[in-house]
Amino acid sequence: MTSFKLCISEPSTGKTFQREVKDDSARPFIGLNIGESIKGESIDIDGYEFQVTGGSDYCGFPMRKGILGLRKKISIYGGVGFRSHTKGIKRRKTVCGHKIHEKISQINLKVTKEGPKKLAEMFSVPEGTKKEEKSEAKEEKKKTKEGKKE
Numbered sequence: 001m002t003s004f005k006l007c008i009s010e011p012s013t014g015k016t017f018q019r020e021v022k023d024d025s026a027r028p029f030i031g032l033n034i035g036e037s038i039k040g041e042s043i044d045i046d047g048y049e050f051q052v053t054g055g056s057d058y059c060g061f062p063m064r065k066g067i068l069g070l071r072k073k074i075s076i077y078g079g080v081g082f083r084s085h086t087k088g089i090k091r092r093k094t095v096c097g098h099k100i101h102e103k104i105s106q107i108n109l110k111v112t113k114e115g116p117k118k119l120a121e122m123f124s125v126p127e128g129t130k131k132e133e134k135s136e137a138k139e140e141k142k143k144t145k146e147g148k149k150e
Helices: 119-123 130-149
Strands: 003-010 015-022 037-039 049-057 071-076 091-096 104-113
Touching: 003 049, 015 119, 049 091
Parallel strands: 003 104
Antiparallel strands: 003 015, 037 049, 049 104, 071 091
């Protein structure tokens, strides 16, 4: 029983869409490497083609290209799995391999070929953005607090 959370990014708009796939629809991903492409028909997104750009396992360790095996501790200067705040710092970090397997929980995909319908229509994104909703909620809280103080 495998399940993956797919984070599909669309470079043309800069938006990311999420979808969860389980069992039969998750099988095409097993065995893929970072950098390989997959057709959208396998996850019910017709006409699209995606490229695997990374992911993370069930413990949150990121996938890194060029690493064989499930998980390894490596010394790295920078790149995936390490953010150096000063130049020249090298650290020992744990990362996952580049092959997708059952213990991977999230897969990052990038759109390489677009289909006839927009991804926003397929994922039915609501009209209002979350930032607008949060700001409206904050304004309502301020109004209720001011009303209680008086």
